[in-house]
Amino acid sequence: MPEILEAEQARALVAAAALDREIASVHAPDAWFCKRGATPTGVRRALTGRTLTEARRRGKLLLVDTSADGPVLGLHLGMSGRILVDGDGAGDPLLYASNRDEPAWRRFGLRFADGGTLYLRDPRRLGAVELDPDEDRLGPDALTLTRARLAAVVTPSAAPVKAVLMDQSRIAGLGNLLTDEALWRAGIDPARPARTLGPDDVAGLHRAIRSTLRTLGRRGGSHTGDHMPGRVPGAVCPRDGAPMLRRTVGGRTTYSCPVHQH
């Protein structure tokens, strides 16, 4: 569930509440959760005594700079992760993930010298902590996606347009729900080969992505879309009342309207 909107909320929370506080200790109980070469010991050594200086984001990946030429702390929310600072959270309240404060779900955390804390709580354990992440493994951020860039990504690909939009190396930040919402808004069939989209389709899709991110961002998250009521078996299209089509496209469960999406 955490897609770009939830990651942005988490980034804003870290920026507002967790910067410039000395890290007294690091809670890294789960070696499996440390990815791409990071280890609990390594992370502990790298962060203890430093402060967080800036919170950035690329797609769904949180990037936190640290003081004194320290490493960049990379945090990924996976599918059920949430950031909590001093016990207060930001991001996806609970759609698939429980909101209980189960200590075992604190996969990673910082205790500050002032007594406060930052935690990454992730019941399903699919998030990640890494050091100095390779930011270029991700494409340009979806929140600043230009129409030209979208066209450059969509035009050459024979894959379903949904698969292209969700490919993080092409565009970073769009997940299953936001992609379905944007295609539903644009009236484009998720399974349509990307290269069959003409300039008008691309322009419309670009507008739909922007309106999706702006509107759902204001409402509070990826699960607040107009398309959501149609994401239930047996549901009808919220726009025109036609029975929704449920398929797997690009490896993910996909709901679309067979009447207005072509």
Added chain:
DNA sequence: GATGACCTGTGA
């Protein structure tokens, strides 16, 4: 580019 595995809470 498509598929399955990873992991685990939830709900039927």
Added chain:
DNA sequence: TCACAGGTCATC
């Protein structure tokens, strides 16, 4: 008891 949710990575 089991299908399903879903981001990402390894493998085909």
